[in-house]
Amino acid sequence: MSVATQDTAVSTGRVTRTFIYLLLILFALFYLMPLFVMVANSLKPLPEITGGNMMALPQDWTIEPWLQAWSSAQIGVEPTGLKPYFLNSVLMVVPAVAISTVLGALNGYVLTKWRFRGDSILFGLMLFSCFIPFQIVLIPMAMILGKLGLAGSIPGLVLVHVVYGVGFTTLYYRNYYAAFPTELVRAAMIDGAGFFRIFWRIMLPVSGPITVVSVIWQFTNIWNDFLFGASFGGQSQPMTVALNNLVQSSTGVKEYNVHFAGAILAALPTLLVYIVAGRYFVRGLMAGSVKG
Amino acid sequence: MGFLDISNVTKSYGTVEVLHRVDISIEEGEFLVLVGPSGCGKSTLLNMIAGLENITSGEVSIKDRVVNGVHPSKRNIAMVFQSYALYPNMTVGQNMTFGLEMHGVPKPERDRALKEVAALLQIEQLLDRKPSQLSGGQRQRVAMGRALVRDPDVFLFDEPLSNLDAKLRVDMRTEIKKLHEKLKTTIVYVTHDQIEALTLSTRIAVMNQGYVQQLGTPKEIYDTPANVFVATFMGSPAMNVLPARVAVREGVPNAVVRDADGNEQFLPFSQPGLASRDGQDILLGIRPEAITDPDGADRKSSNVVPLENRVGVTEPAGSDTFVTMTLGGKDAIARMRADVTVRAGDTFGFAVNMEKAVAFDPKTEERIEP
Amino acid sequence: MANSNTQADFRTRLQDWIPKLVLSPSLAAMLVFVYGFIAFTVYLSFTGSKMLPKYDWIGFENYARLWGLSHWWTAITNLGIFAFLYITICTIIGLGLAIFLDQKIRGEGMLRPIYLYPMALSFIVTGTAWKWIMDPGIGIENTMHLWGWESFEFGWIKDRDMAIYTVVIAAVWQTSGFVMAMFLAGLRGIDNEILKAAQIDGASNWNLYRRIVIPLLRPAFLSAFVILSHLAVKSYDLIIALTGGGPGRATELPATFMYSYTFTRNSMGIGAASAVIMLMTIAAIMTPYLYAELKEKA
Numbered sequence: 001m002s003v004a005t006q007d008t009a010v011s012t013g014r015v016t017r018t019f020i021y022l023l024l025i026l027f028a029l030f031y032l033m034p035l036f037v038m039v040a041n042s043l044k045p046l047p048e049i050t051g052g053n054m055m056a057l058p059q060d061w062t063i064e065p066w067l068q069a070w071s072s073a074q075i076g077v078e079p080t081g082l083k084p085y086f087l088n089s090v091l092m093v094v095p096a097v098a099i100s101t102v103l104g105a106l107n108g109y110v111l112t113k114w115r116f117r118g119d120s121i122l123f124g125l126m127l128f129s130c131f132i133p134f135q136i137v138l139i140p141m142a143m144i145l146g147k148l149g150l151a152g153s154i155p156g157l158v159l160v161h162v163v164y165g166v167g168f169t170t171l172y173y174r175n176y177y178a179a180f181p182t183e184l185v186r187a188a189m190i191d192g193a194g195f196f197r198i199f200w201r202i203m204l205p206v207s208g209p210i211t212v213v214s215v216i217w218q219f220t221n222i223w224n225d226f227l228f229g230a231s232f233g234g235q236s237q238p239m240t241v242a243l244n245n246l247v248q249s250s251t252g253v254k255e256y257n258v259h260f261a262g263a264i265l266a267a268l269p270t271l272l273v274y275i276v277a278g279r280y281f282v283r284g285l286m287a288g289s290v291k292g
Numbered sequence: 293m294g295f296l297d298i299s300n301v302t303k304s305y306g307t308v309e310v311l312h313r314v315d316i317s318i319e320e321g322e323f324l325v326l327v328g329p330s331g332c333g334k335s336t337l338l339n340m341i342a343g344l345e346n347i348t349s350g351e352v353s354i355k356d357r358v359v360n361g362v363h364p365s366k367r368n369i370a371m372v373f374q375s376y377a378l379y380p381n382m383t384v385g386q387n388m389t390f391g392l393e394m395h396g397v398p399k400p401e402r403d404r405a406l407k408e409v410a411a412l413l414q415i416e417q418l419l420d421r422k423p424s425q426l427s428g429g430q431r432q433r434v435a436m437g438r439a440l441v442r443d444p445d446v447f448l449f450d451e452p453l454s455n456l457d458a459k460l461r462v463d464m465r466t467e468i469k470k471l472h473e474k475l476k477t478t479i480v481y482v483t484h485d486q487i488e489a490l491t492l493s494t495r496i497a498v499m500n501q502g503y504v505q506q507l508g509t510p511k512e513i514y515d516t517p518a519n520v521f522v523a524t525f526m527g528s529p530a531m532n533v534l535p536a537r538v539a540v541r542e543g544v545p546n547a548v549v550r551d552a553d554g555n556e557q558f559l560p561f562s563q564p565g566l567a568s569r570d571g572q573d574i575l576l577g578i579r580p581e582a583i584t585d586p587d588g589a590d591r592k593s594s595n596v597v598p599l600e601n602r603v604g605v606t607e608p609a610g611s612d613t614f615v616t617m618t619l620g621g622k623d624a625i626a627r628m629r630a631d632v633t634v635r636a637g638d639t640f641g642f643a644v645n646m647e648k649a650v651a652f653d654p655k656t657e658e659r660i661e662p
Numbered sequence: 663m664a665n666s667n668t669q670a671d672f673r674t675r676l677q678d679w680i681p682k683l684v685l686s687p688s689l690a691a692m693l694v695f696v697y698g699f700i701a702f703t704v705y706l707s708f709t710g711s712k713m714l715p716k717y718d719w720i721g722f723e724n725y726a727r728l729w730g731l732s733h734w735w736t737a738i739t740n741l742g743i744f745a746f747l748y749i750t751i752c753t754i755i756g757l758g759l760a761i762f763l764d765q766k767i768r769g770e771g772m773l774r775p776i777y778l779y780p781m782a783l784s785f786i787v788t789g790t791a792w793k794w795i796m797d798p799g800i801g802i803e804n805t806m807h808l809w810g811w812e813s814f815e816f817g818w819i820k821d822r823d824m825a826i827y828t829v830v831i832a833a834v835w836q837t838s839g840f841v842m843a844m845f846l847a848g849l850r851g852i853d854n855e856i857l858k859a860a861q862i863d864g865a866s867n868w869n870l871y872r873r874i875v876i877p878l879l880r881p882a883f884l885s886a887f888v889i890l891s892h893l894a895v896k897s898y899d900l901i902i903a904l905t906g907g908g909p910g911r912a913t914e915l916p917a918t919f920m921y922s923y924t925f926t927r928n929s930m931g932i933g934a935a936s937a938v939i940m941l942m943t944i945a946a947i948m949t950p951y952l953y954a955e956l957k958e959k960a
Binding site: 017020021023024027028030031032033034035037038041049050052053054055103106107110111114116120122123124125126127128129131132133134135136137138139140141143144162163164166167170194195196220223224225226227230231240243244247248256259260263264266267270271273274275278 | 673676677680681682684685687688689691692695696697698699700702703706715755758759762763765767773775776777778779780782783784785786787788790791792793794795799800801802804805808809835839892895896898899902903906916917920921924925930933934936937938940941944945948949952953955956
């Protein structure tokens with residue numbers, strides 16, 4: 001799905017091929033197994049899990065665990081289910097993705113088509129910032145969010161994710177625009193279009209593929225983030241933190257089926273995005289940060 | 293002052309000067325070609341005229357208006373790019389009128405201009421297509437159309453034919469020439485192809501290493517090249533540049549060259565002024581078509597000199613046969629008619645049209661003005 | 663020589679400024695939130711901050727104490743084991759799958775998404791799933807017993823000495839497909855004519871890969887190494903969800919160490935010092951790589 005299939009000149013014998021297929025299928029099972037376990041066991045009543053085989057399909061199908069995980073499971077101290085946290089995640093992800101993508105596109109456009117002295121040093125600094133361990137910024141970030149009155153709020157999380165996501169989106173757009181002929185920008189300048197007009201009329205119409213990549217990348221990263229959510233979420237914890245609280249709660253019986261249902265609920269948005277648009281995602285990853 | 297004046301223009305990147313004091317002035321309707329090897333500064337100069345690069349010092353003026361620091365869109369120029377630079381997301385028609393739209397020209401007027409130019413270039417049937425659906429030649433036409441629609445003061449062409457295959461390139465060359473003759477537009481055209489330069493231009497600026505080596509009409513450039521670089525860069529096969537000595541015999545300066553067997557051969561110059569160089573070493577410049585078989589020599593020339601020499605290699609090329617020989621210790625090429633029979637190793641009687649010969653100073657490599 | 667270039671028109675000057683203006687919010691944010699914060703944390707690591715930041719300069723005391731803590735040594739040792747195994751195994755599996763998938767495999771289009779989907783999940787989900795799969799009570803061990811293999815034992819997750827390897831398993835499951843994609847892209851980028859030439863030269867498949875293909879994949883190896891090592895140093899969520907750092911402190915990593923010392927054990931100075939060491943580790947890996955990348959593209 002990422003790369004066009006191309007003939008390899010390598011030819012293999014029948015025995016080798018059988019072995020290869022066997023191995024490939026084995027690995028496919030390895031990758032699928034946890035998903036299967038989660039789905040199958042989220043549809044079982046609890047006794048069937050504790051007394052039965054995790055690899056077995058449910059005998060007594062039920063969606064009760066899903067309903068519980070969604071709306072009534074105990075998260076922390078409140079029996080709210082994951083619903084409010086899911087909503088938090090959505091409210092956090094949408095603006096964070098939108099803002100960081102727009103900024104990344106503009107930055108990439110400037111860094112490739114309006115170059116100035118020292119721009120590659122700036123880009124290098126930006127690139128490095130993508131890879132820092134976030135532990136190094138946790139303490140001052142907590143202080144600043146507190147000072148700004150954004151601690152424990154969704155706007156606070158949006159700010160954090162935009163700040164630490166814009167390096168990646170810039171990287172994507174920069175690499176993409178770098179391959180876009182500069183002569184077109186010059187032609188448009190002579191035609192009388194200015195900075196924003198060129199961006200709007202010439203660059204944006206051809207930015208579809210990289211925008212898909214940037215949006216998906218940011219969406220998965222921000223949706224899946226735990227560290228920032230746990231550190232700065234406060235009253236507005238995102239889905240990942242809530243799921244962890246659900247699973248780690250030490251009171252009462254461990255309701256595995258509810259945990260699994262919750263885990264799938266937390267994974268569902270990114271999985272869906274991946275299934276729908278995964279091919280662009282991978283292609284972009286290849287073309288972007290990790291170009292071989 | 294001319295229509296387009298480039299006076300004393302230099303360009304530096306940091307401390308590195310890449311263009312040195314360029315002075316070019318052309319009149320309205322002229323076709324100026326900037327030609328030179330890659331890295332000679334010709335594209336930089338074009339971009340400076342366009343306003344796509346800053347001018348470090350000096351002035352560029354169009355129609356007596358200094359345009360330094362004027363935004364490209366306000367210079368009333370149009371440019372045809374090497375890659376054509378057609379906007380991939382717009383149709384041909386939108387591509388061509390984008391500039392007018394940006395300049396606030398109302399729609400009916402844009403449509404009228406588009407129709408006119410499309411008819412002129414015979415691309416009416418392409419107007420609704422996207423650039424990706426066009427062939428190379430069609431893209432080239434659209435790129436020119438986009439420039440024409442603007443009706444600018446000056447057209448700038450940046451190697452517009454270099455992405456086309458050989459046959460199409462010749463066709464488009466003719467077409468550009470016709471267009472220029474019909475519309476009498478002022479054109480600055482950059483190329484590294486010396487044939488394009490000679491065929492298209494009214495004037496040529498030959499550039500090398502950031503210097504304008506010579507500015508002149510195609511005939512001046514070809515017949516009286518200013519230096520060895522221009523002599524060898526313009527024309528194909530290149531001009532023969534042969535080590536020689538001046539010897540005055542009976543008041544006439546001769547070029548003395550050693551033939552393949554080491555014997556001295558005397559070739560009298562048509563320029564009496566070279567007598568002042570008596571006894572000095574020079575470089576003799578002589579074009580391949582000035583060394584022929586006796587029957588193929590230029591009948592209008594008053595100074596055709598016989599030259600006996602051993603033939604090195606013969607290369608039949610269809611319309612001509614090229615003969616390589618050793619002269620002055622170097623390979624020299626002669627251009628014979630196709631049906632002349634010469635064989636490698638033979639001694640052959642060549643005819644040298646010394647009217648076309650030039651002499652260069654071996655140290656400065658500049659042409660010696662007789 | 664007159665410099666006649668002094669007066670650019672308004673539009674040209676505006677067009678000179680707009681790009682810088684557009685870039686400036688991101689730049690300002692980066693300078694404050696990344697490099698300013700790094701500087702601040704570095705500073706804190708030289709102070710006696712406990713629960714709240716204090717600004718008293720105590721020199722290298724935090725670092726000295728940090729390296730004297732057995733917890734930190736556990737975290738560092740764990741990171742060494744984890745990073746080495748995680749990178750090695752992911753690379754081997756990724757490269758193997760990529761080479762096998764590159765043999766004109768029927769169903770490649772179906773297999774690839776299966777290998778890749780785990781990377782769309784959050785480490786919290788991965789951790790939750792593998793926590794129960796590797797739980798002796800209800801997971802694999804139980805399943806094997808039910809299937810008749812009574813003597814099967816797999817209780818690593820509850821075993822102080824082995825628990826770190828369960829982290830490796832879950833992490834490899836999550837990322838190896840992604841590494842596969844990187845190698846596959848590398849393989850597809852190799853000029854087919856080189857392979858044909860090698861075969862005409864009589865290279866066996868084994869030699870073809872060993873001598874030609876794998877050396878040509880050097881950039882992909884480098885990218886994989888850089889990405890995986892930086893993920894390893896940053897690993898936090900997976901530990902939290904899978905083992906919670908336990909049993910006891912057996913699976914503590916620097917990332918979890920930093921968090922607990924800073925926010926729950928009120929030793930902010932030491933936490934900051936550990937974060938600085940994490941940053942230095944990643945910088946040592948990333949800087950040469952980024953430098954080479956940028957230089958090549960410039």
